[in-house]
Amino acid sequence: xxxxxxxxxxxxxxxxxxxxxxxxxxxxxxxxxxxxxxxxxxxxxxxxxxxxxxxxxxxxxxxxxxxxxxxxxxxxxxxxxxxxxxxxxxxxxxxxxxxxxxxxxxxxxxxxxxxxxxxxxxxxxxxxxxxxxxxxxxxxxxxxxxxxxxxxxxxxxxxxxxxxxxxxxxxxxxxxxxxxxxxxxxxxxxxxxxxxxxxxxxxxxxxxxxxxxxxxxxxxxxxxxxxxx
Amino acid sequence: xxxxxxxxxxxxxxxxxxxxxxxxxxxxxxxxxxxxxxxxxxxxxxxxxxxxxxxxxxxxxxxxxxxxxxxxxxxxxxxxxxxxxxxxxxxxxxxxxxxxxxxxxxxxxxxxxxxxxxxxxxxxxxxxxxxxxxxxxxxxxxxxxxxxxxxxxxxxxxxxxxxxxxxxxxxxxxxxxxxxxxxxxxxxxxxxxxxxxxxxxxxxxxxxxxxxxxxxxxxxxxxxxxxxx
Numbered sequence: 274x275x276x277x278x279x280x281x282x283x284x285x286x287x288x289x290x291x292x293x294x295x296x297x298x299x300x301x302x303x304x305x306x307x308x309x310x311x312x313x314x315x316x317x318x319x320x321x322x323x324x325x326x327x328x329x330x331x332x333x334x335x336x337x338x339x340x341x342x343x344x345x346x347x348x349x350x351x352x353x354x355x356x357x358x359x360x361x362x363x364x365x366x367x368x369x370x371x372x373x374x375x376x377x378x379x380x381x382x383x384x385x386x387x388x389x390x391x392x393x394x395x396x397x398x399x400x401x402x403x404x405x406x407x408x409x410x411x412x413x414x415x416x417x418x419x420x421x422x423x424x425x426x427x428x429x430x431x432x433x434x435x436x437x438x439x440x441x442x443x444x445x446x447x448x449x450x451x452x453x454x455x456x457x458x459x460x461x462x463x464x465x466x467x468x469x470x471x472x473x474x475x476x477x478x479x480x481x482x483x484x485x486x487x488x489x490x491x492x493x494x495x496x497x498x499x500x501x502x
Numbered sequence: 503x504x505x506x507x508x509x510x511x512x513x514x515x516x517x518x519x520x521x522x523x524x525x526x527x528x529x530x531x532x533x534x535x536x537x538x539x540x541x542x543x544x545x546x547x548x549x550x551x552x553x554x555x556x557x558x559x560x561x562x563x564x565x566x567x568x569x570x571x572x573x574x575x576x577x578x579x580x581x582x583x584x585x586x587x588x589x590x591x592x593x594x595x596x597x598x599x600x601x602x603x604x605x606x607x608x609x610x611x612x613x614x615x616x617x618x619x620x621x622x623x624x625x626x627x628x629x630x631x632x633x634x635x636x637x638x639x640x641x642x643x644x645x646x647x648x649x650x651x652x653x654x655x656x657x658x659x660x661x662x663x664x665x666x667x668x669x670x671x672x673x674x675x676x677x678x679x680x681x682x683x684x685x686x687x688x689x690x691x692x693x694x695x696x697x698x699x700x701x702x703x704x705x706x707x708x709x710x711x712x713x714x715x716x717x718x719x720x721x722x723x724x725x726x727x728x729x730x731x
Contacts, residue, residue, distance in 0.1 A: 412641030412642050412674070413641050413642070413644060413645055415642060415674045416642055416645070416670040416673060416674055417718070417722075419673055419674055420673070420715060420718050420719065421718070421719065421722050429727045429728070430722075430727075432727070432728050433722070433725055433727060433728060434722065436728065437722070437725070441645040444645060444648055444649070445641070445644045445645050445648055455728070457730070466730075467730040469728070469730055477726070477728060477729060480726065481725055481726065484724075484725055484726070485721065485725060486649060488721035488724060488725070489646070489649050489650070489718075489721060490649065490650065491721075492714065492717035492718060492720075492721055493646075493650050493659075493662070493663065493666070495713075495717060496662055496666070496710055496713055496714060496717070497706070497709065497710065497713070498658045498659075498661070498662060499658070499661050499662060499665065499684070499698070499706060500706060501686070501695075501696040501698055
């Protein structure tokens with residue numbers, strides 16, 4: 274299982290992803306799920322993937338192939354993000370069409386989602402009202418986003434919230450796991466400002482996890498008990 | 503969608519359930535999901551239901567029919583909780599067998615779960631290591647349980663935690679909703695000690711929700727920001 278999320282606010286964008294992939298609980302490994310196709314100073318494009326690994330890798334391969342030829346339509350010459358999303362959706366359909374019949378025959382899930390291009394190749398964008406998108410194992414980490422994030426949230430706070438959202442998910446579902454990849458982008462800067470990989474024992478990750486546990490427990494203890502009468 | 507949960511600790515048991523039922527988003531209504539089949543001083547049996555409403559109601563009907571006849575095996579004469587769970591599992595299979603073919607033909611989900619008897623009629627119990635069980639929309643409310651509850655938790659704290667778990671779920675999924683039904687049982691007492699229904703505007707519910715939001719936000723603000731370097 275995967276958990277990737279992105280938070281967009283008036284000042285920028287945060288993208289975060291875990292790195293665990295499993296084919297059944299007896300085959301768990303680490304794969305990057307966050308891919309940077311940016312052209313610094315000109316455009317920033319980051320893809321997050323979730324779902325069937327052979328399909329997502331197939332899509333990335335097709336995208337990379339097109340990038341080798343300047344005369345092909347590719348991620349570096351498409352004029353708008355809308356076109357970019359449509360292009361990736363088409364690549365996704367192409368790979369799935371190639372394998373669907375064979376995967377379905379053996380009952381293997383061919384679904385795959387990119388942030389946020391659906392498995393069917395259509396797509397949506399985040400908005401001011403709901404300034405985050407999630408793919409993969411989304412539910413455990415949603416309550417903290419629902420409570421904290423809005424369009425006015427700073428990039429720093431959004432990063433912290435993305436990390437706590439992933440941490441909650443890792444605690445409740447062991448098939449989501451580190452390293453956690455994080456990217457921060459400031460509006461209209463056209464380059465990725467910060468990029469970080471937090472491994473399992475990372476000092477900041479350990480510290481925040483510990484402090485958060487403690488804070489939640491203290492908050493819980495401070496709540497009034499129910500009056501049954 | 504439903505969310506019911508139960509927490510068992512060394513001192514007792516808490517059961518909590520929401521009351522929202524929907525057949526599509528355009529037909530949302532309120533149904534009790536928590537049913538008391540206790541015989542005070544002798545045995546306490548509470549059922550929580552989730553899933554296809556016609557199936558769960560069918561099961562409850564069969565159970566009630568058997569209770570009308572003393573010479574029938576029923577919830578009031580079965581000797582152990584293991585037998586009770588097996589009996590309910592059988593009733594569940596009986597109702598599903600009757601309707602499965604017709605529901606499947608029209609693509610209607612016939613699954614239904616009781617706390618915790620699976621839709622297939624088999625069942626599990628909570629243990630000291632994992633002292634809670636959930637059915638229905640379980641994921642949003644699991645992180646708080648994972649962080650707070652253990653077998654030594656008091657009944658009062660378990661009640662508070664069950665309520666916060668349901669509240670998180672209601673915030674993230676509108677198809678889970680009040681009134682919330684709560685039951686508290688103290689070990690070896692053989693009668694339900696407390697029973698409460700919290701409606702939408704209930705003063706305690708509103709207060710706890712507000713305080714919890716505030717506490718989470720303060721906890722969040724107190725977390726150290728990430729150091730990108």
